[in-house]
Amino acid sequence: MSRTTALAPAPAPDAPAPERPPTPARAAGPELPGAAGRRVVLTVAWVVTLGAVLLLGFAGYLLAFSGLQAAHHQATAYATLRDQLGRATAPTGPAADGAPLAVLDIPALGLHRAVVVEGTDGRDLMRGPGHRRDTVLPGQPGVAVLFGRSTTFGAPFAGLTGLKVGDGIDVTTGQGSFHYTVNAYGDGEHPIRDTAPNRLVLATGDSDWLPTGTVLVGARLDGDPEPLGAKRPAATPTDKVLAADKGALPALQLWSLALLFAVIVTLVTARRWRRSAAYLCFAPVVAALLWSVYENAAALLPNVY
Structure with a gap:
């Protein structure tokens, strides 16, 4: 007995395709950031990272590399001043900004053969201790004022508060060598009051962080002063202690x-x-x-x- 299999009839060629059920709508929600959003985030991250690196680099420059820069200036200035002292041509009056004027020794601070330059603005003090231009030179009659940095650029006056009464300060200029003896202290709110006619005042910041006040140390000249040089120029705003060089x-x-x-x-x-x-x-x-x-x-x- 033969078995037959029934086949389903094929659909007509022009019959319409069966309709698919509609896809349910997605609930509204936060969209993930696209490529543009990721680029913005990446750019912001790079800017923040670069800013942090630049700030850390600036801190490294101030606390480490600035000392090397100051040491280079000191070596050059010492060679120049030694030659001038040997030829008796070292300045005894007003000089150009940054010009070497004197050699400073403070044994109690471990400061030896530090070259004092003319001027006390920020750039002058990058080279070493600075002489305030409107005061007499060390060794001359009157009050000589020297500024020095406390933290950066070699920090020549970092230990100024450690000086004690009786400590010696030696200064050599074009007029000879002079010895001072520490005898007084002060600060920005309490200036040194000393009746001695021939004195030396050392000034620096009161903090290893950004200073807001000053430390002052006074010393009396032992012996007689040398004659005054030419008339001193007036001080500028950038010559004052704690001044910033806005220029x-x-x-x-x-x-x-x-x-x-x-x-x-x-x-x-x-x-x-x-x-x-x-x-x-x-x-x-x-x-x-x-x-x-x-x-x-x-x-x-x-x-x-």
């Missing part, structure tokens, strides 16, 4: 723009050229510009910091 702000802006331009050129070159070669080529340029940015930023800080 460094335009220079800081220009150096910052130059640094930004150099970084952009470096990144563009790295994409079009061999990356390692581009970084190696531009690294010295970027480093030099960054150093100039930090130096001008440091001039905006209190001059005795």
Whole structure:
């Protein structure tokens, strides 16, 4: 007996396709950030990281590399002043900003052969202890005032508060060598009151952090002074203790723009050229510009910091 299988009839060619059931609508909710959002987040993260690196680099410059810069200036100034003292041409009156004037020794602080420069603004004190231009030179009749940094650029006056009554201070200028003896102390709110006619006053900041006050140490000249030099010039606002050199702000802006331009050129070159070669080529340029940015930023800080 033969078995037959019934086949279902095929649909007609022009028959409409069966309709699919409608997909239920999704509930409204927060959308995940797309590629544009991720780029924004990544850019912000890079900017924050770069800012943190620059700030840490500035702190490293102030607390470490600024001392090397000051040591270089001191070595150059000492060689210049030694030659002038040997030829009897060292300044005994007003001099140019930053010019070496005297050699300072304070054994109790471990300070030896520190060169004192003319001027007390921020840039002058980057070179070493500074002589306030409107006061007499050490060894001359009157009150000579010297400023020094407490934390940065070698911190020559870091231990000033450790000086005791009776400690000696030796200063050599174009008029000879002079010895002072510490005898008084003061601060910004309590100036030193001493009736001695020939004195030396040392001033610095009152804190290792950003100083808000001053420390003053007074010393009397032992022996007779030498004659006065030419009339002293008037002090400028940047010569005062804790003053900031606001004139460094335009220079800081220009150096910052130059640094930004150099970084952009470096990144563009790295994409079009061999990356390692581009970084190696531009690294010295970027480093030099960054150093100039930090130096001008440091001039905006209190001059005795």
